[in-house]
Amino acid sequence: MKLDPVSLRLFVSVVEEGTIAAAAKREHIAAAAVSKRLSELEELLDSRLLTRTNKGITPTDAGLSLLFMARSALNNLNEIVVQMRDYSHGRRGSVQVLANVSAITQFMPGLIQSFMALYPLITVSLEEQQSLAITKAVAENRADIGIFTRLPHGADIEVFPFRTDRLVVLVPSGHPLSGRESVSFSETLAHDHVTLRSGTHLNFQLIKAANDLGRSLKIRMEVSSYDALCLMVQAGVGVGIMPEGSVAIYKLNGARAVNLSDDWASRELSVCVRSRQGLSSAALLFLDHILAPPLVPPVAAE
Template identity: 60%
Template sequence: MKLDPLSLRLFIAVIEDGTIASAAAREHIAAAAVSKRLSELEQMLGTQLLVRTNKGITPTAAGVNLSVLAREVLDGLNDIVARMRDFSDGRRGTVRVFANISAIATFVPPLVKSFNERYPEVHISLQEHDSLTITEGIANNLAEIGIFTYLPHSADIEVYPFRTDELTVIVPVGHALADRDEVTFSETLDYEHVVLRAGTHLRFQMLTAAGRHGKSLRANVEVSSYDALCRMVEVGVGIGILPAGNAAIYHLPGTRTLKLAEPWATRELFICVRRVDALSPVARLLFDHLRSHS
């Protein structure tokens, strides 16, 4: 048994208008076709739904009951269409985002908040990865949008400017460098560092710069977050290098922040996608939101 939504709609129209002719005109269909569908509906359900007289048509008890059920079904179908339309224009759905630790800890949270306030039915799946993994992940379609600190890569992706951040040095109060306002990276290499885990772009930058100075990066403690790095520095385990935005968030009373006087201390963050014109509607909405607030 298959109930046809059109037959249910015609049935409701006949009940509301009281005549087949009026319902047919309202639904832009021949009166004979309406009458045929009503007869087939009664035959399918095995019960009389309408009483036909020369004064018009009235529903039987079964017809009244069916009209209630039919309206619920048709409303449900309309809701499906509306919800799917939301997906087609980006107001519903899920968008996958890869971002590095610097972006997630500073720039991304307020942007996610403002986006969700505007599109509450959109789910954002945000994952933290190192910058190289992000570019490769976007190229391999593991996520729609990536936010990373620029570095040379071979991924076939489109890249757009996002934000700029500055690296700073944090030291414990009482450290030999604590009275300085700025320091070169070479000077920091005389002291023990607390560093981010291997694979991050910052760790790569520090190792590369140490090599240029002919020195080693002394790092006996490795952590996975800037929060942990700041706490380790505060208790005197070593000194640390991190973006200024992160230092402002995690800054602790037992530390001092110094300017890192190096050209590479200024870092560019970028947004990457495989192709802007190939983004899903929901991903395009988020991409445009991120770009408009860059």
């Protein structure tokens, strides 16, 4: 005979109810079956667990000790069921997300905050990667969801529209372009540039745009993040091109953003998965959350 949850539950019921008859009624089982289970339990544990009197049943010292352990064990078993059901319904789990720097700085903090408020038992792992690396990793099932700047790729993935952003030119105070409301990309090519490192989509985009004009991009410095780009521009190293939404999160006392007038300055960010049908419940909840239309603040009545 092995210790089983049914015997423990019946034992707890007998102690709590005070009689076998009351415990049998509570558990919807015959009184004789309850009595047999208790006898077998005492035999298995080689301990007298209950004292039977005309007034009912009371636990022995060994029985009291077992009562506390049995309640804890039954609670743990019930918690297993609850947590497994949470996984099956997507209320518990983990999601691996890759995103490029533009998505992370502009959109992901608010989306992750609102998602975690709805699903506090789901863990979101967010890692920054370059756009091409993101599509490749998702296709190879090394991440659940990817968010990247839309570009040609050969990955076998499903792609969904996410957000749009617009590039602006960040210029130091006192720079020849700092007094302008908008400039074309060709006008910036006469000046030194601070860009994201080689291999990023934005770096590629700027070099391609310069080549299309038959010009070259004068890269004075490459950096690994938008905050470093802003610092270098403020220090007067050169001008920088970055998303307007990313500029807004930095305090720029020594620089200002100027609109970039070229059509390609408006960019599409996309979400990709290997297969929507193959996502876990938790990952599918996250996907639906970030693809939902953004809330528009209500217009105040005049």
